[in-house]
Amino acid sequence: MADYADPNVLVTTDWALENLETEGVRFVEIDVDNNAFDAGHIPGSVGINWATELNDPVNRDIVSREQLESLLSRHGIQNDDTLILYGDNNNWFAAFGFWILKLYGHEHVKLMNGGRVKWLNEDDKPLTTDQKTFPTAHYSAQEMDTTERALVLEVMQLSANRTANLVDVRSPDEFTGKVIAPPGMTETAQRGGHIPGAANVPWSTAVNQDGTFKSLDELKQIYLETAGVDPSKPTVAYCRIGERSSHTWFVLKYLIGLANVKNYDGSWTEYGNLIGAPIEKPTATTASV
């Protein structure tokens, strides 16, 4: 971990175990499967529901500043707390939460390397169903800094001009348009395929069997050498709804250390539905499903 561009954004499961009671350290679980927290979680952690608490369903947007302040205050989280995020699927939505917290200026936020699966499979790491409550806090978020958030018009421009690295982190079947979304997912699109000019580097290529991130050398090999990500250009990661791409955004920005990396959270559910947005689909000559 020490070799990463910013090793301070990760903690090990052992570090987490030693700091369960540390003042100013708070554990936050964010899962794909919102039942997982109730089944069992790290003692003292709080659970955040990505679907209802990190998104604004009315505006179809990420949570607003006020909504985030209310959420974190309710969980007794202070501005200077160090937040340790973890979750299932090797931290998909934990990374999404990390990205949102950074957009709103939370300084001390880290991912637990390996996520929920690593903790679960280590014998010395406890799980509980006890829900710890904390006194309400008065969390104050900053205005959203959109430097690391890509919006669709920018993405269309970057795609048309080929002036950025577009990294599609979905599975190869989604990238080629064979499927529009992973099986069982309700958020889909009108078309299958990918944004023109994008390279396919599935998010999972960045992780080891135990759920931890691969070494810096391996990550550089995957993204810079094999996939051809040019560090001198801006980079935009996208997936289907922005959570898997948060994972890759984290890898590119904090572990490899690229200077200009954005997450396009609108991702395929936005782009794939957009009128007038060209796609690439290797398995068909026309831009249709």
Next chain:
Amino acid sequence: MPPSPSDHETSHTSTPEQISSTDQRVYQDIFEMLPGVDNPTPLVRINQLNPCETFTLYAKLEWMNPFGSIKDRAAAQMIKALEANQELSATRGIVEPTSGNTGLSLAALASVKGYPMRAVLPNKVPLTKKLLLRLAGAELQVINDELCPAPGLGDGSINMAKTYAKAQSTRYVMPNQYENQNNVEAHIETTGPEIWNQTSGQVTHVFVSLGTCGTVTGLAKFLKSQNPEVRVIAVQPSEGHDVPGLRNISQLEVSKLYDADLIDELLEIDFRLAYQNSMELFRKEGLRAGPSSGLIFEGARQAMKSGAEGVGVMIFCDDIFKYTDSYARHFPELLDGTEP
């Protein structure tokens, strides 16, 4: 234990207990019906579909077990071990990741014994199996295991079951069929000796599929201890398969019971043949075998090429009834004539 036939000969008054006899298929409770050397599941010879005159091929019909599959054996053994350690009670039940059959066996056995059961299963398991689990009294938790392929992510259902066992250990214990040696022991104690007895020690080949690998490992250990020349031939479905309960080699890392050294031959079979062959087995041999049996039969057919000699036993894990929807998906023509 049921009385031996000699007990009946010396008895003048018949009580219900005394007429109990596995020979006559009279059992005092469902546990007595569980298989073993004295009460084996049937071997039925393959006739029309046997391509090799010098090779005698039998199917071992595991759907004749009380709850319809080979998993009754492992489930019974695992529950027995948990009971021996006093790990089960009316308030501390079982949680287990399962694609259906183990869950059904565990749920049924647990229900009769008064233990709660929570089955955690992948979404792709057919609805029929999910409903069977509910009918047997299990609580279900369905997990979407196929969100986006990731090496090392593991099965969501296994991790969720582990979560319950770890976080709620006063309510749940997880037998963990993928790691539990009792899964192997069940076949060392029952399936292996049954086959050895039923073939009078003449068995030369066994054909099995790979799932948790308890069957292949237990069978191989027992049969090779009787005759090291017995060949163990395992079949695996090709990648991307939809044969419930089976695992391709690339999916086997979750099973700690897999021992490659015990397998003489490993055949990868196009998974579509699982469905095609089992339909053929039903129509030509009257064996209502499920898709995994179709895959195993293909393995036997391939191994019998070039004039093989011997006595082979195929382990037919379960029957076709739970999978009719899958067959309709593979063979849409089956739906012809099903509407007025």
